[in-house]
Amino acid sequence: MRLLFTVGGSQAAVFGVAPLAAAARNAGHEILLAADEPLMAAAQSVGLPAVCITPERMRYGQDAMTAAVRLDALLELTRHWAPDLVVGGLSHVPRVLAARLKVPYVRHIWHIAPMARRDRTAVAELQPELERLNVTELPAPDLFIDLCPPSLRPPDAPAGRAMRWVPRVRQSRIEPWMYTRPEGRRRVLVTAGTRNLVLDTPGSSLRRLVDELTGTGAEVLIAALPEAAERFGPELGDVRIGWIPLDVAAPTCDLAVHHGGATTAMTLINAGVPQLIVPDNGYGKAVAEAVSGFGAAVMVDRHRPEAGQDPDEVIAAGCREVLSDPRYAERARALAAEAAALPTPAEVLREVEALAAR
Structure with missing residues (x-):
């Protein structure tokens, strides 16, 4: 037919x-x-x-x-x-x-x-x-x-x-670091999908987030468009930035920070990865509210910061919370098991x- x-x-x-x-x-x-x-x-x-x-x-x-x-x-x-x-x-x-x-x-x-x-x-x-x-x-x-x-x-x-949900994304040449966890280090993936060059453009906030994460000893991957890698890569220090097949790399990550896109969120759910979501529109906020409501994510709404709080510090604090509290990973695995069934x-x-x- x-x-x-x-x-x-x-x-x-x-x-x-x-x-x-x-x-x-x-x-x-x-x-x-x-x-x-x-x-x-x-x-x-x-x-x-x-x-x-x-x-x-x-x-x-x-x-x-x-x-x-x-x-x-x-x-x-x-x-x-x-x-x-x-x-x-x-x-x-x-x-x-x-x-x-x-x-x-x-x-x-x-x-x-x-x-x-x-x-x-x-x-x-x-x-x-x-x-x-x-x-x-x-x-x-x-x-x-x-x-x-x-x-x-x-x-x-x-x-x-x-x-x-079965992950299906554009692929690139696969390198061993994409599907293997770094020894003795946690891994954090940051992405804004394909709508924006990087999360919360321009790149000043991204640099601060990278510094916060690497300061905890984590390895940082930034899944981004090639033009983002060319523009921001030189100023971000020791990170891997560029087109990274999310379905391959996600299972190796301890945390993902992203914008709330459907493909991104569901690929991470499929892999059982806890998330910190900074929604960039109303749809992303609905995604963030649902996943965080389940206990598998933290939502940070940059457009409605609480009085006296630095939004960048709230994001960094959220990352530290997810990485230090095993309940987020447990809930993420539970959600992955539900999806897999x-x-x-x-x-x-x-x-x-x-x-x-x-």
Whole structure:
């Protein structure tokens, strides 16, 4: 059968859908990934056949602004390559497409942030496109696949099919230091994902954090874009900075400091790594609140510091707390065990196949 996967937003959306898409391909199905131009390189890096539908990146909450262009591009694609099923994510545009094509629709997301209100607004804003395409109603998804461990799901999350997160990120040449722990030292990983060059840019705060961590005797890895390594590497001292495959390095770490991105957080959860999260937006804050609420992380909100407190010192103190208190590592391992017990993409694929065969 033919499965059309659609993503928009950041590279995290590509990495999130890649395991199910790969499972479908390994099972002998034809797949295509419809994405925006800025995501083409990420799709190619994880081996997904990708088709560009728009030149600019779609952002969650902008369905109404880009719906007509995206729908027309998807309809043109499906005129030549007719899918038996459509898989979408945060955007509801693929849901409209599936209704127009009269094929099953699967929503595939990491439901950790409350989104019911935003979903209702997005669906209402798509009404003009429904009328233009003569779609009388927008049915609920035939299957909702949720990558979020049950313990982290928000109270208003809809019933869904839980699926195990399988890390899938862009790789680079693997060196032994990436998969081995340093002898006699703890290891701390710092990353801001791919949205920013480094955590809390510019680099002054990063230098202070690095000094604090190395002062405790820890080895510091900074997973960052190549341009960040070129810009900040010379001033950061004895650290490894650059593109580091997170899925390879994470199991060797005692702590990870990051921005709250979905791919970053779930890869660390998968590896059982305690976290300190400095959210850079509302979604990252929801991630931080969920993981810290479970006891596997500390959240530091730089945008709302307490009176008289130095935000940089709060971050450093949080790192010291996580490294010194074994309860964070224990909770992180418990969360990893919960995630590992969820159905694999290959198992969930059977339900997807059953939908398309109806």
